[in-house]
Amino acid sequence: MMVYSGDFLRCRLATKAALVLPQLLPATTVQGVWTALIIAAAAGLWSERTRIGKELSGPLVSTLIGLLFSNLGLVGGANAGTVYDTVNKFILPLAIPLLLYSADLRRVFKETGRLLIAFIIGAFATVVGTIAAFKLVPLAALGAQDSWKIASALAARHIGGAINYVAVAETLQVSPSAQMAGLAADNLLCAVYFTTIFNLARKIPPESASMSQASNGGKASSEGIQVLEATTGIALSAILCYLGQQLAVAIGFPSASISIITLLTVALATVFPDQLKPLVASSEGIAFILLQIFFAAVGASGEIKAVLTTAPSLFLFCFLQIAIHLGIILGVGRAAGFARKDLLLASNANVGGPSTAGGMAAAKGWQSLLVPALLIGTFGYSCATFVALVLGTTVLRGMVVV
Template identity: 90%
Template sequence: MQRTIENHAVCFKVLPSRPVTTGLIIAAAAGLWSERTRIGKELSGPLVSTLIGLLFSNLGLVGGSNAGTVYGTVNKFILPLAIPLLLFSADLRRVFKETGRLLLAFIIGAFATVIGTVVAFKLVPLAALGAVDSWKIAAALAARHIGGAINYVAVAETLQVSPSAQMAGLAADNLLCAVYFTTIFNLARNIPPESPRLDVAEATGEPTTEGSKGGIQVLEATIGIALSAILCYLGQQLAVAIGFPSASISVITLLTVAIATFFPKQLKPLVASSEGIAFILLQIFFAAVGASGEIRAVLNTAPSLFIFCFLQIAIHLGVILGVGRAAGFARKELLLASNANVGGPSTAGGMAAAKQWQSLLVPALLIGTFGYSCATFLALALGHTVLRPMVLP
């Protein structure tokens, strides 16, 4: 009994004092708070948390001997637990039914990312990372710009990218994403709102990017966490059973999307509270993404990553705007679809709310969730069938 009490005392003494853990939580909270400001709305809470984490890391405010352990805990435990919580609403039948033209614009954006990745990899082959890691990082960045940062980690872990290459890719991409989000908001500056501003949750009955309607309900949140934990366990066991333990996040995603599609009524009471918990966990993940990237390491290891990411995003944006305009899409549809590609549902929903495009808010959230559901698998296919043969015999 005495030993147990002493162990608990040590935990309570050590955890709050760790600068890495404290820094991540501060960055996560600051990112959510920033969405109440104009700049925060443009960049989005997740990106702000990522940039603050990156700033903390490069100023030496977080780090040390235990930093790798903390980041590993976030990737191995917090991120997998957050994925099912976020995807309980990923009913693919609803996505195909309710997103309309915006889903087609999203598909154009995904295609544009594939083109951008292949062209950028041809022009900037990332030789400094080595033949093995180069195509894997390119595939992970493709997943990042089809679905979001969650998909980047899923692909990187599935392909077993080296930690140094994975962190270098994140650091380069984070800086370019800040430029990207500022650019698309600038491109949308003259597009008028659809109507006088309404409370988003009241107008749509959907969760907003800052939380769920009515707040987090304790019972539903607890059930959601328990179900998420079960799905994580099953996903990890299945990944081991099929001989690909590194693909556990991909399997967890597949399982969650399956039950969300076949049992939407049963999951509906859990969605709002589960998404609220997921947003909190993911803010910590985004902060860790930023804190794990050192700009100096990118400059020393693979400065070409900045050029690669710039070309990839620039080609994506150019193709989706050019092809989409030729296909008759409105600019706001294309910008919102591109936002969902690069940032995911939270940034796309945030942009729709900030620009007062009420009719596109729910479709933006749905296509962003759809991106989370499929980007990992699309990027893995791209990597194995196209990118890998470009550098390996």
């Protein structure tokens, strides 16, 4: 009978445990990196049920969790870059058509009335605000190339919503750290912005119809994901992505694939709105999940030092950009005879997109403006990328001080 000393026994047990249990952290395998990104994505969506999460927004929370995972050494290794590349080249493009199946431009022009004009005023105000803010805060910390590109992406963000920020940043090939810093600064500022516009709307009464009736206008988008419709939407999105990427290569501008995918989807939604309508609710649900994974990947590929260096100037830039936007749309709109609720909803659609604009219309009981708010927000999705790319390449790039 063999007798083991205490130290020898502990050594044998530790060796056996090491053989049985694989190394879980840091997560360096492909599966491990994907697991970390999906956890960050889910945590971001869950956080929106909390007060702090609502103020920060799900995308920002997912981005920050991804940033912490990476910079604390919990995820990384040679496989991480491969996963992030897959997210950027496949997951992100796949999400864009899924968000745009309701982008019927004929319906936008037919049903939005004066709200569309207010939205266009808001888009113009964002362009003016971007130029003025870039002049006052040139974002030198980002470098000569990334500075005007991030300013362009933020212009897209405040003309049509977050998806346009992503599209412009990818088209212009902005560095991951700069993308992360811009996203973090903008999301923090947007929390202040949404608080401000709801405060400006506090004295505007609801319409005579009940708030419950108003909120029913968005019922279709909350019915849940239907398997067949979701699968069909994903398949169609994959086809559009493949065509868009092939066309981008054919014209010699591969980085423009997202812009071409957007154009193809909007054209399809305008020509075949009835055929795409059943796909909208389920496809949007899938798109939001895919985008959360993208935001987590943006965070995981960033560096805290770079973010801390550039975020203060970006926050000031965003503050000036949105402040000028809000001042112009309220001032010009009032002079043109627009109601304040029209202007606030149009501004909300510019900065937040259809979901926040529709949510504000429902929450305030502005029943007649619910569908128009959703439509102009979708219109912003479809056009903001192109407006911002023109602004960046023709104006902002020329303002860079080398």
